[in-house]
Amino acid sequence: MSDINKVVLAYSGGLDTSVIVKWLQETYDCEVVTFTADIGQGEEVEPAREKAKGLGVKEIYIEDLREEFARDYVFPMFRANTVYEGEYLLGTSIARPLIARRLVEIANETGADAIAHGATGKGNDQVRFELGAYALKPGIKVIAPWREWDLNSRQKLLDYCDHHGIPVEKQQGKSPYSMDANLLHISYEGEVLEDPWAQAEDDMWRWSVSPEQAPDEPTILDVSYENGDIVAINGERMKPHEVLSYLNRVAGDNGIGRIDIVENRYVGMKSRGCYETPGGTVMLKAHRAIESITLDREVAHLKDSIMPRYAEVVYNGYWWAPERRAMQALIDETQGPVNGDVRLKLYKGNVEVLGRRSEDSLFDEKVATFEEDEGAYDQKDAEGFIKLNALRLRIAASKGRSL
């Protein structure tokens, strides 16, 4: 049926992608290479090896990408204070470009002529995987089984497994939700959430306690920045993925980082999602705080004006696109002086900034003070400042222009 000889599959080891392995072998009469990455989803990746072997896979890639993921994707994005549609910290979006890149690289290494993924035809992830793949290897073929096959119900999948001898594990406590997890977040979609008026169930959440269940004592944290990135917590230097792990734990313990939103997908529909992003929620707050004393006003406003577009570009899957790189150049250019410490208080769902300090602070106490400033600021300058800023308004009004 096909001219495809070998395909690299983003393989989780779960039921769906196991079915895909078999379906690809059958449908395309081709070899399947599996690629399984630890990006902090919180599940062991090594078991995927035996499963893949059991499905007849000969080339099996299992990799720990947590450091790279945090350092080269999550951290650069947080330099921009990126938030999609006012709420979403892009936890799923930011993991896709890394997977896309490795799929393409493994295709190059193994001589595969196609890649495949387990994302559905309704979501954003198919777009993110495929845009990345096409951008990095324009001639690659992409197979998206969910857009092709007719196994579009749970029962059909189970029948397929039964028919093909794919072992189906009884998963105790398996969530009914469609979930995705990595070092930055875990997400929930589907089921009761498909009605935006329906309340999410308490037992859905996995990474954080509820504010109600969080401890009665706050946690105080000092986070330290260099060039816009967190490099230490409470004085202990950490690598980016260690920062995320640490913050996920303490923020999750304090009930921080849950949101419940309706978002606009790139493919054109609205969808309801619940997200836990404990560490990211802390990072956003802290980054704004350190920038508040180290960034020039106009630079900060410029960043704010560009951020919605940057967020859109990342959400839509254009990480591997020159417009993302151009905006990143602007953002990174501004982060040199973003150094210093932020003291935070975590308490029952809240992240409060208690203080911020920096060798590169632009906060000038002599100028800002309500007390005698010894000439640091001449209040009389304000009159001319206001007069000329008002000039266009005064001229308009004097010519009868009404507001």
Place this chain on the structure above:
Amino acid sequence: MSDINKVVLAYSGGLDTSVIVKWLQETYDCEVVTFTADIGQGEEVEPAREKAKGLGVKEIYIEDLREEFARDYVFPMFRANTVYEGEYLLGTSIARPLIARRLVEIANETGADAIAHGATGKGNDQVRFELGAYALKPGIKVIAPWREWDLNSRQKLLDYCDHHGIPVEKQQGKSPYSMDANLLHISYEGEVLEDPWAQAEDDMWRWSVSPEQAPDEPTILDVSYENGDIVAINGERMKPHEVLSYLNRVAGDNGIGRIDIVENRYVGMKSRGCYETPGGTVMLKAHRAIESITLDREVAHLKDSIMPRYAEVVYNGYWWAPERRAMQALIDETQGPVNGDVRLKLYKGNVEVLGRRSEDSLFDEKVATFEEDEGAYDQKDAEGFIKLNALRLRIAASKGRSL
């Protein structure tokens, strides 16, 4: 000394503006008209009458502007999801244009040739008052005593009172902070806050309890929107200022709405401020939630891309400027379908969205579902969508352009 015969003063009834009354009378040998407005600051305004009389003022304006303030200023601003520098809900900024307008109108009514205010030469408020005044009455003279006089310390002010027989009340529990309050918020500046690393004191806050002191039981609220504005809470219709009052109370009781930030003033310095905006914090969250199901994606993103500029315009004092009106036209144009209900949970500092619904919802469950959608969405369309969105990237890559 002057060609000023009569000046309208924004008069709080407090010590500073009482000194200004006397200082104006003396320095300019002119009549002073006082204007005192209730914009929800939480203090009685009527006592200002006796104080003004005691200072020899003949024309005394005391007005309740709460409804107008909420309806014509706060609510339009919230339609834009306005946040300055990622954090600040513009509580002080939004009250100034109304005061400026009334000062000018009263000057017109009383034949005054000048207005005066008690804002310092270092802050934003002088700019906001004066830009508004100049925009509405270009020939008006503006007197800003803090920029002119030499009463630049507490002691000199008290000496001045002593010398001129201005009664100085012993204010029990008088805050040492520079404060400003209205229906939307209360702010704190100065004192220990002048060091951005120093932690704000617990007893500084006035309007809200801390999350720690908030009740252990959450409060559930249903807020109802029409054309982007809240019109009812828990099914009870309310006017805009009633909405704000109500939300301030219940949100403040639940420890909601405190922030502690360093902001960039229009006059060029950084300053540290603490703000309590209980109701506004709820309104922002709720408005985004109702928009999430009723606004088109591109409209929502357009609003997000314009918001930082809108916020800057309001913060800088350009409410009475045509660029604000032009942006407002865009924003208001989008709010027709922003109708429906949002269910919220308030708990120890947190505002959570539990659900949202609308007759004008664009959420399409048939399209969004993970279940069989009976043809509402053809997953095969995604392939072409991705292929053409990737085309420019594929061409670039095929021509050797690297990322």
Place this chain on the structure above:
Amino acid sequence: MSDINKVVLAYSGGLDTSVIVKWLQETYDCEVVTFTADIGQGEEVEPAREKAKGLGVKEIYIEDLREEFARDYVFPMFRANTVYEGEYLLGTSIARPLIARRLVEIANETGADAIAHGATGKGNDQVRFELGAYALKPGIKVIAPWREWDLNSRQKLLDYCDHHGIPVEKQQGKSPYSMDANLLHISYEGEVLEDPWAQAEDDMWRWSVSPEQAPDEPTILDVSYENGDIVAINGERMKPHEVLSYLNRVAGDNGIGRIDIVENRYVGMKSRGCYETPGGTVMLKAHRAIESITLDREVAHLKDSIMPRYAEVVYNGYWWAPERRAMQALIDETQGPVNGDVRLKLYKGNVEVLGRRSEDSLFDEKVATFEEDEGAYDQKDAEGFIKLNALRLRIAASKGRSL
């Protein structure tokens, strides 16, 4: 083969769409309704009636839409000073939404269940037609024969005509280029233009003389604006389509309005196009000139900052989308004072502004003069204005921040 009973076709009367009539009848076994509009393309539309009849069409719509096209589409777009990619005045783009709307309305009137057009699968026009149709009638079916059939060469089309008895006129002087024309412009693509380095041929152009061939005497024009639209030329009131006709003629006679560009299509490729937009070129220049004295600075800059997105939205085919309407609301809000006269000189390809005047002018000669201004402007205000605008820079420099 199909569940389509009746289809409305955008019918030019030319060979391609005549083939489509027959092909639709055959392929879908359905009735075809033809719709032919005069939007100023400069060819008679009435002959399309006989041709359609000859093809067995029973419901034939032939309409003069020039006034509506100019008034409701071209003029609103010019209020925004719309230019795509710095050069293109969107002549083709702006005609599509009107055609899309009429196709849908005629489908409603005739009970048709589909529409069809003759645009190829590579271009922007298919997108513009179809986005408009879907936005106005979401259940409509769209047939795009060029994406479906295999008549993908000139010879195959002629064979098809031969086989089906479709008369093929020998068109004397038929251009080899792919062309599109309406009141705003005429475009050329294909042939030698497919090499972006190849020079366009002199005899390609149809609407304008070359600057070399233009008269040695300039033409002076006075154009008068009301609310941002031209309402009179040389004192004679004209309707929008009369304005365009008039300006096309005099500007074309003066060699004005040719461009030769490579543009980025929405479907992802670059394409080379040559355009003649004589009247539009004059209108853009004149509109900027009248705005230069009647628009507030910040409003003008706001419009400039939004324009690229507005242009993109129109180019991509989203006229019938809420984000276009929202931006239009902002633009139209600003045009109330855009009244007055602009004097222009047209000469051998050049449009020069000689002068502009308005009752609503914000140009203040007293303030602007280099002569003694009698206190209209206090130069000393500039010092404070500069000092405070420099404050953030001075603080940064004083803290060792380098540039």
Place this chain on the structure above:
Amino acid sequence: MSDINKVVLAYSGGLDTSVIVKWLQETYDCEVVTFTADIGQGEEVEPAREKAKGLGVKEIYIEDLREEFARDYVFPMFRANTVYEGEYLLGTSIARPLIARRLVEIANETGADAIAHGATGKGNDQVRFELGAYALKPGIKVIAPWREWDLNSRQKLLDYCDHHGIPVEKQQGKSPYSMDANLLHISYEGEVLEDPWAQAEDDMWRWSVSPEQAPDEPTILDVSYENGDIVAINGERMKPHEVLSYLNRVAGDNGIGRIDIVENRYVGMKSRGCYETPGGTVMLKAHRAIESITLDREVAHLKDSIMPRYAEVVYNGYWWAPERRAMQALIDETQGPVNGDVRLKLYKGNVEVLGRRSEDSLFDEKVATFEEDEGAYDQKDAEGFIKLNALRLRIAASKGRSL
């Protein structure tokens, strides 16, 4: 009167700045250092030496800054396709930051504690000089005699010269206009131009012939780009300032580059200016042309969306500000592939692009062709592309949302 010991003056050698030398010496009892730069204004700078000596100046700086000006200021600005308010190529604005920087550096070298300039209190140049100076040396004092003295008429200036023995040359053919010139442009303000309806006089213009007087034969030029900058013309490599000189000459000879506009000054007023920018006009057109084949679509649109702000920043005098640097980082990041040749035709005021080519072209003839493309583009992809782009519109319409 003053604590100023030495001041560096931007000295042209003309009457006004000669008066300023004397006035500074008298008023501030200080030493004056003169700084005269050749930035391509087209007048000899060496004669300034004798004049300065005659005024008792001991430290005299005369420098040829043309190369630096073109390379480090003009060229980076043109990478952004910078146009202010749709028309103005910022010829005056872009020269000020260089002068400001040299004034500060010379102050550092000579131990001066102040700088001075001859710009008036009404214009933009004072702002540009002073913002630059403050940003580079925050403690510097700035003296702007036009804002201080009372020599506010021609006659008073002449009287001052008479009284102080400053020689006044009879300047044959001296223009009555306020003019400014450098390698990029020459500007005219004042006199008859103060009425925006009055036509500029033919004999005002200095650098270009009128289109009427331009030769009947066109000039064809090939300009070659590397990294967004012109590096060669007609195959001959040139330095940036040589490029500008060359283009000014040939474009001026062909009647290219005159504009007559009303612009919005930063200090709040509208002013009318006429500008000749022959070379710059060619450069803008050519740069857009080379970008049209080498820049990715979204990168080009991103640049277009940022350009108005970049232009505003440069116009307002914030070259030496971090927001300009951040935007420049974005712009420069995009220019790596902006390489290749543009063929231009200059003829009686017109600049036409005849062709463009590049090793880095993203124009794909195989994809773009109207002919058989052998599978380079699958037209069927367009259907899915349109369907999903229309999805949000279809859902809205199906739910009764009207447009």
